[in-house]
Amino acid sequence: MGINFNRAIDAFKRSVKIDKTFEDAWELLSYAYGQIEEHEKEIEAYLKALEYGSELEDTWYNLGLAYYGKGDYEKLKDIITKRRKLQGIFLYEGVVYPMSQEKKKWYEDLRKRSGYEIKASFDKIAFSDAIEKKVDIKIAIDIISLAYEDSYDTAVLVSGDGDFVPVLKKVKELDKNMEVWAFRYSLANVKLS
Structure with a gap:
């Protein structure tokens, strides 16, 4: 029996109508919206939770993921870099060649507005698994290389x-920290110890 997120949303909306400062209800309302991929409403509810005093790091983390789910990479960057000094930010994507003009413009705009370095893996044929593996390898190489170079x-x-579990372990061996941000439903079921 699955969770009926629409009923949960109704219940949480009633809770915040009774007490608009009930930050836990805002948090859970956000989560429920995220599960049905209503990212605008999810973001609004996380912002309300923060407005009414949520001091949980998870709230900021989940807000960042909501921006990611919405495709708002600028706001995601703002959340990730809150109280940190940014050394570099990269967007890795698998792209089928030739790339559309729309995609090229989107990359260029993102680079200009937010400073993202775009690292695309091009392929002439759309085999998503093959492209995904190329992207994963590029990410792994960059994370480990930059750790050796003491870049972060x-x-x-x-x-x-x-x-990415072996990458996480190697980064830890190199005395670096690594945070993994992921939606609960997309997080691989792995043990890191």
């Missing part, structure tokens, strides 16, 4: 892919 103290990876 903390790397933040927005992915729930279990293929």
Whole structure:
């Protein structure tokens, strides 16, 4: 029996109508909206939770993921870098060649507005697994190389892919920190110890 998120949303909306400062209800309302991929409403509810005093790091984390789910990479960057000094930010994507003009413009705009370095893996044929593996390899190489070069103290990876567990372990061996940001439903079921 699955969770009926629409009924949960109705219940949480009633809770915040009774007490608009009930930050836990705002948090849970946000989560429920996220589960049905209503990211605008999810973001609004997380912002309300913060407005009414939520001091949980999870609230900021989940707000960042909501922006990611919405495709708002600028706001995601703002959340991730809150109280940190940004050394570099990268967007890795698998792209089928030739790339559309729309996609090229989107990359260029994102680079200009937010400073993202775009690292695309091009393929002439759309085999999503093959492209995904190329992207994963590029990410792994960059994270480990930059750790050896002492380019960061903390790397933040927005992915729930279990293929990165060896990378996490290597980064830890190199005395670096690594945070993995992922939606609960996309996080691989792996043990890190």
